[in-house]
Amino acid sequence: MILENRTVVVSGVGAGLGREVARLALRDGASVVLAARTESVLEQTAAELDASGERVAWARGDITCAEDCGALAELGVKRFGRIDAVVQVAAYEAAFGGLEDSDFEQWRRAYDTNVIGSMTLIRAIAPCLKAAGGGSIVLIGSQSMYQPQLPQAGYAASKGALLSAMYYLADELGAHRIRVNMVVPSWMWGPPVQAFVKIRAQAEDRSQESIVEEITHNIPLGEIVPDEEVAEAAILLASERARSITGQTLMVNGGEMMR
Numbered sequence: 001m002i003l004e005n006r007t008v009v010v011s012g013v014g015a016g017l018g019r020e021v022a023r024l025a026l027r028d029g030a031s032v033v034l035a036a037r038t039e040s041v042l043e044q045t046a047a048e049l050d051a052s053g054e055r056v057a058w059a060r061g062d063i064t065c066a067e068d069c070g071a072l073a074e075l076g077v078k079r080f081g082r083i084d085a086v087v088q089v090a091a092y093e094a095a096f097g098g099l100e101d102s103d104f105e106q107w108r109r110a111y112d113t114n115v116i117g118s119m120t121l122i123r124a125i126a127p128c129l130k131a132a133g134g135g136s137i138v139l140i141g142s143q144s145m146y147q148p149q150l151p152q153a154g155y156a157a158s159k160g161a162l163l164s165a166m167y168y169l170a171d172e173l174g175a176h177r178i179r180v181n182m183v184v185p186s187w188m189w190g191p192p193v194q195a196f197v198k199i200r201a202q203a204e205d206r207s208q209e210s211i212v213e214e215i216t217h218n219i220p221l222g223e224i225v226p227d228e229e230v231a232e233a234a235i236l237l238a239s240e241r242a243r244s245i246t247g248q249t250l251m252v253n254g255g256e257m258m259r
Contacts, residue, residue: 002239004029007080009072011035011063011121012090013045015191017140020231021087023049026056028235033076033083034058036090063090063117069124076128083128085136085238088118095154107154114158115165126173134177136238139166143186143253163249170247179246181237183230186253187215190227220255 008025012018013034025032026049034056036042042058050056057079061068076083092113095106122137129135141163143149144156163182170180187193197215201208216222233252236242251257 001027001029002241003085003235006084006239007031007033007076007082008238009033009035009076009083009086009125011072011086011088013058014038014041017185017188017190017227017230018087018089019045019049020190020227021089021234022056024228024231024235025087025238026050028239030084031055031080032057033072033079035061035063035072037062063088063121064112066120066124069121072121073124073128082132083125083135084132085138086121086125086129087138087140087234087238088121089140090117090121091140091155092158093152093155095158096150096152098151098153102154104154107157110154110158111161114155115161118162119165122169126176126178129173129178130176135179136242137169137173137178137180138234138237139180139182140234141182141184141249143184143251143257145184147257149186166249167247174246179237179242181242181245181247182249183233183237184249184251184253185225185230186219186251186256187224188227188230189224193224216254218256219253220258223254225252225254 003025008030010018010022013022013036022032022034034042039060046056046058057075059072059075061072092110095110142159145160166180166182197208197211201211230252233250
């Protein structure tokens, strides 16, 4: 159990990647602090993942709010005595469009959440990691930083900015034995993408299977990577098995960008 006796904070816990990260962290021995903006989702997720409540704590909060992030850090230390890692999943994705049809207010919201929000959360958690003698910060990027997929230029640009920030964080925090890395997924097979496939199939009067085949055409492994397997990469980077890895990106895309 690679996270035994560790405490991991997971932001953006909903129906997809955040939930999987929390589930696997518990599987691998961690105590987990869950964070999201919707209290009912947090309460239900916590009950499903650990009915006893012994190894799960949760707090409703917005990563763009410094007070919420501070309260989250305090909760982790109060309940479990320390914080050893944070996996920052929370993001704003709905910055659609290109040059001509973008709503730049959506770009601003993407930057505010995905970049400033991430930094706000990390600023609150970093003192706890320092107090623990080091730890791990895992950010979630997007293959769209490198290669257009959906028309989400604003979202992709915000994730690219977060990648740049990662290098500076790794340099600044390395002296405290705090590692900073980024997992970079492409399509992830989970509730959001499943809903996208269903909606697109209905809109285009096509089968869902044909939509999936179109998406996987350039993926050598031949399938959309499940949320769980992206989460596995985040768990690895959060653990001491990655104790000499910092300032790196780990692409989890089935080999898609090789073609």
